[in-house]
Amino acid sequence: MRCAIIGCGRIALNHVKAVRSNGFELAALCDVVPGKCGDLLGRAEWEGPAPSVYLDYREMLAAEPGLDIVAVATESGEHARIALDCIDAGKNLIIEKPVALSMADADEIVRRADECEVKVSACHQNRFNVAVQHARRAVEEGRFGQMSHGSIHVRWNRGKSYYEQAPWRGTWAQDGGCLMNQCIHGIDLLRWMMGGEVVSVYAQMRQRFHGYLEAEDVGVAVLSFADGSVATVEGTSNVFPQNLEETLYLFGETGTVKIGGTSTNNVDVWDFADERPEDAEARGLAEPTSNVYGNGHALLYADVAEAVREDRAPYVDARAGRDALEVVLAIYKSQRTGLPVELPLSGFASTDMENEF
Secondary structure (H helix, E strand, O other): OEEEEEOOOOOHHHHHHHHHHOOOEEEEEEOOOOOHHHHHHHHOOOOOOOOEEEOOHHHHHHHOOOOOEEEEOOOHHHHHHHHHHHHHOOOEEEEEOOOOOEHHHHHHHHHHHHHHOOOEEEEOHHHHOHHHHHHHHHHHOOOOOOEEEEEEEEEOEOOHHHHHOOOOOOOOOOOOOHHHHOOHHHHHHHHHHOOOOEEEEEEEEEOOOOOOOOOOOEEEEEEEEOOOOEEEEEEEOEOOOOOOEEEEEEEEOOEEEEEEOOOOOEEEEEEEOOOOOOHHHHOOOEOOOOOOOOOHHHHHHHHHHHHHHHOOOOOOEHHHHHHHHHHHHHHHHHHHHOOOEEOOOOOOEHHHHOOOO
16 A cells, blocks of 8 residues: 655644555655655654655545545644645545534535545544443444433543643644544544534533633533433643543443543443353453553554455544544534534535634
């Protein structure tokens, strides 16, 4: 597989490592800032043939017709525009979260991907966490019975130095706040595990300790699902003095699971009415990770490559990215209006939150 990465900032290192660990070819890198591609290769301690380097992704697409997978890892506000150009060029895509910052753009990515018959994956790599996979199998096998409720807690720390690394962070036009940037992975897991169909969202958000940003640094929400179950979301970048946890709770009639750790990478509680021999493997599982991004990028790349070869949908497709974004934007709209928001959501974007705080 010949791969290219557009955007060589903080998260791009995980993409380079994923390409390398799968034995794929890193054919091209692109960033509008001269020197960032070389810096990325240095951070990755890259060995072997050097990829071609471009300042303009459109030039890259024209010059590299044989690319099999293109990853979009720029600032969030540019994801949709670049992704749509890549789709029109016939490229299979991995789009870093969020896939877009408006429902219109997210829906267009889903539509255009189907129309152009390309594979598009949202980079919600935590779906591949070992602990998460155990929980997902339990959901698919019906071991929880009827769901009662669930929750996601993303209790992390982000200080001023983090935001000074990239001026687009924390802006409505290019990023959003902690719910869009830090919490969206957990929101994706919660919606996925609870059955997917959210019918309403009610939320409150604040900006408590990051007055130099436009967006929120803490938010809480209640989600109602079509089957009658409910869930809560708590996301913040205000935890002192460092990241505390990203924890997913699932409560069913015949099962209770708590997936904890700093990035939903450990099984803290695993109890089911139908005890099985394989439960011993899940109970107490702790997957080592070197950072909050976890280990899922390599597995996500492997899945997308397999989807291309087998002509099937990726495990985490564009609609999954669209659905996670929908919950975040519904939370934003609820904060803006002070009212519950019904889903499906349309016609709302992060920029509709301008001057909220």
